[in-house]
Amino acid sequence: MIRPAFTKVLIANRGEIALRILRACKSMGLHTVVVYSQADRSASYVALADQALCIGPAPASQSYLDQTALVLAAKASGAGAIHPGFGFLSENADFAVRVEQAGLVFIGPTPDNIRDMGDKISAKRLMIEAGVPCVPGPNHALDFDYDKSCALAHEIGYPVIIKAAGGGGGKGMRIVTQEAGLRDALSLTREEARRAFGASDIYMEKYLAHPRHIEIQVLADGKGHALWLGSRDCSPQRRHQKMLEEAPAVAIAPEIISQIGARCVAACERLGYRGLGTFEFLMEDGAFFFIEMNTRLQVEHPVTEMVTGIDIVEQQIRVALGEPLALRQSDISQRGHAFECRINAEDPETFAPSPGVISAWHMPGGPGVRIDSHAFAGYRVPPHYDSMIAKLIVHGDTRDIALRRLALALDEMNIEGIKTNLPLHRAFVRDPQVIAGGVDIHYLESWLKEASWTKDQHHGS
Amino acid sequence: MIRPAFTKVLIANRGEIALRILRACKSMGLHTVVVYSQADRSASYVALADQALCIGPAPASQSYLDQTALVLAAKASGAGAIHPGFGFLSENADFAVRVEQAGLVFIGPTPDNIRDMGDKISAKRLMIEAGVPCVPGPNHALDFDYDKSCALAHEIGYPVIIKAAGGGGGKGMRIVTQEAGLRDALSLTREEARRAFGASDIYMEKYLAHPRHIEIQVLADGKGHALWLGSRDCSPQRRHQKMLEEAPAVAIAPEIISQIGARCVAACERLGYRGLGTFEFLMEDGAFFFIEMNTRLQVEHPVTEMVTGIDIVEQQIRVALGEPLALRQSDISQRGHAFECRINAEDPETFAPSPGVISAWHMPGGPGVRIDSHAFAGYRVPPHYDSMIAKLIVHGDTRDIALRRLALALDEMNIEGIKTNLPLHRAFVRDPQVIAGGVDIHYLESWLKEASWTKDQHHGS
Amino acid sequence: MNLATIKALIDSMAGSSRTEAECQEGAWTLKLTRTMPGTETLQQAARDGVPDEVSSQVVSPLYGIVHLQPSPDAPPFVSPGQKVAIGEPLCVIEAMKVFNHVTSERAGTIEAIVIGNGEEVEVGQLLMSIS
């Protein structure tokens, strides 16, 4: 099938990522259609779009998740393509099918790509076939034979982790440190999987105690050509929510990361992958273990943009336009270092959400500082969606310079009227371990438990 | 003399450039001292500095131009260096001497460098010696013999321009289109020169009818090593005030600009030049004519930073720290295209200044967008200083993308409470000639005279 | 008179049941009044009531969306006329995917539920009253 070119894009998302996509479209000379729920009608990007359509009431299920409304809005406005952003319908293969069936372009991977990577067991099998290193453990669901599972755990070596095949985001998983706990863990996880995800398939893997979260950004044109755009370290997480991201990942030998990158590219080519994707890995003691692939644009994509100089959203749209990749792997350079702080409307100590009206909004600027946000002074952060209101992205020629710029930018940034996690970020980027680099995925939570940061913040400058 | 290293910098300036310098110092781990007049006491950057000192009342003559107060403030605060920014004392050789005599580092060229380039005739002589192309005309002042001047004008070819040696910024110059007007022009300009600049020296040059303003950014370590960092086009000017700048200059063959760049570097090395400098040229029909050299950081430096990826202020400070240049000419790459809009507090139609309280301040963001500004919602723009309140800098992989991003960023930008030239910029960047590129230095003024832009603005989207 | 001060005043009023506020700064005096739609007397009572007694008014602890049922198909947590004990769940306020349970601080009978399911409520807005 010859993919039709398009000149108008419907942005099926909200908030900062809707604005980010709108900016990419405008820079390419494409027309934009913004859809919005009643709760988002006064968002700034709505006025910037060439066309704006209200698609329903505030709850996402009746607006941003309403597939029929979105396809209708695209048809009604004459849009030739739909960009799903992230979250919402971005990894919904059925939606991608529906968009294509309506004669529109889905700006993302093929429905098969999405399905293949959506199931963790099938994804792992495909990765092993493509030579991408995976966490030790079989690439298939456990059967019901306890003795076999027991032998497998012995072979992998304790601690092991039992996971629901349909799970994700920290749900439906259980760590087993010794044989005594294995039987219960198996049955409990299976039961949980059945209840939460409607399928009782579970699998077993080696459990890593102090891994870092390292990911590889890929871009493929679906015509047999793929690239990797460097690494990111997203280890600082709280309840599986990333808080601070950086590119490139520090303290990994260039030849190691190149090897991993090349394997990811090979996997994309093997899968016939199209569009943007992220291979997520746990890394421990220099070894990489694939955990999942995200088949969409990611929140943290700007750090890769800052070090490569590539507009990732533009490239994603070019692929959707049917253009073969103009870039070659040798064109991909990495310059300096970048960080991203996710700024959330939440209490920095209790993490209670804090929607409401922003009374003061002062953003930092200067060289290397980028703000991705749809918010402004007077904007009312609605309570219906997630709490991220801005991304502060900072680049510098060295990690040191970038980190100092980040600390200053956080100091310059001022948001009033609602609570934000700014004080948390200000303290965290000054933590000696964060400055040293390479903290593991548990570090942020243990740092939060020490709770000394609040005192520092109040007594500090 | 071995130049002392320093760890604390006094910033002898105000507004956005004071904040720009502060950001550079912080990114390098240097301590900062901000000095401010009573009118600037509530400026945001004052609170960001490690130390802040009030140096006098609002009028610049009693604060930012008070050499004694500045040197005293540096000594009192333990600063080891003074950064003069631009304007004020940045090109004052006597101040540079005074700073050095106080045992402090002047972050800028040597006093001799400043003096040599401050006198237009001596600058031109030095440039001719160094092989930098100059406007046809002798490299010395005219003597009082009318016949000689007449023969010279004939030799150069009419139109010619008569300039006061000590002039600049459009003052003390007179265009002569034919011999009939020469005698009057000579005596009038000489008299003006005597009155305005205290010296009656005048000189004669070829007058260019439709030149573009092209400049070359240089960086030299004063140890025999110099670099050129690419070109800028700053042709859109109103009354010799630049309004829109871009890098690189379009429609100039790379080999031509490289040749000019190399000549500038040779001139720096010959002059024993130290620090940042800008060689300003008029360019007509592919030929370059040196007009002057600015021996300081310039307002439009960010466009060069965006395309080279080099923090120019950081490099300037490194040179002042006595570091030899770590960069080599072969390291200087040019990536994409950048624009800068100077946002002024002024009526966009009458150009009447508009100081006062900013009630709303909404800045654009996203990839390639940089804001350099000290202003914020609630900031009172004082009436004592110049009207520039922000610089909007935008980068893109191509000039086309950069220009589209610029247009969107200008649309996103919203400043209320005072008048600004934003509507003017919005219209100007959509002008077909500006989009095509390469307008001459008279284009903006003739475009303003047509005055159609205001109608477009009011009737447009 | 700066905007931050005024904003603080408005916020403090919006978050409370006050209908009048005044503040002075230099030569300026600002007086802010509002009439509360319908429920003002109840709400005022909820906040201004005798401080030693547990209020009969249940107000929202945060800005969010009210859920009167535990899930779309389930019966409501409580209905008017129903007796409730201390700690019994009354409703859920959802904000940014976080669900905050509102429980009864007193034993009594549900008198009235003044908000509808799925409605947005402000901090301090009256939800229901317990006799």
Add this chain to the structure above:
Amino acid sequence: MNLATIKALIDSMAGSSRTEAECQEGAWTLKLTRTMPGTETLQQAARDGVPDEVSSQVVSPLYGIVHLQPSPDAPPFVSPGQKVAIGEPLCVIEAMKVFNHVTSERAGTIEAIVIGNGEEVEVGQLLMSIS
């Protein structure tokens, strides 16, 4: 009640001689008052005077710095008791390196100069009066 509205109200008051303003939006009423320091009656008169007559009050056309002399060493443009003609220069208001000449709109005698040389003045602030 949104801040932009309030701000507009304050701005319009600051730029005028009004000492009281009120605005209503939905359930909210905002009342803003101020007392004017010293010159209020003169200034009020300057704006509220009989509209058909040229005002006896000279107010600043912009926010800037007042210069009562053409240059630091020169005598002042005008002094109290001095007679002035229409179009005669009274003072200069400097803003951002631009010098704006204030000239007399009526013939008369300088009664009083109520600002000092080098002072900052707001838009509409009283500078001097002419009898």
